[in-house]
Amino acid sequence: MFILWFWLLITVSGDLFRRHDVSGWGKVLWVIFLIILPYIGIFAYLLTQHRGMAERDQARAKQMREDLRSVVGFSVADELEKLDRLKASGSISDEEHARLRAKVIG
Known part of the structure; x- marks a missing residue:
């Protein structure tokens, strides 16, 4: 206590x-x-x-x-570019991409 x-x-x-x-x-x-x-x-x-x-x-x-x-x-644009590369390579799903993108922008 x-x-x-x-x-x-x-x-x-x-x-x-x-x-x-x-x-x-x-x-x-x-x-x-x-x-x-x-x-x-x-x-x-x-x-x-x-x-x-x-x-x-x-x-x-x-x-x-x-x-x-x-x-x-690092800028927001750099982080979004990294997310797009991860999505394109198949490392993250569409849902994860959308969630992380909203977090980076917000």
Whole structure:
């Protein structure tokens, strides 16, 4: 139980401190709430901020993918060309090609 609580505390704290829409005072209040009532504080944060946490995680993952692409030098067009070659060689099925293509574009 302690490991689960500690993991949630790290997740909530990471999300809280990466947010730009919460003022410094708001962050201080959340931290105080998390310290004084740790279990209730974590559950309250998860219940009130769950949708925003998921959206921020998705945006952060997308940004990381774009940053990696810019550093490595691969573009979406390069990845689509590779997918087409894999499909033409028969390494992947039409369904896999469609799924991967949507993932690359999206």
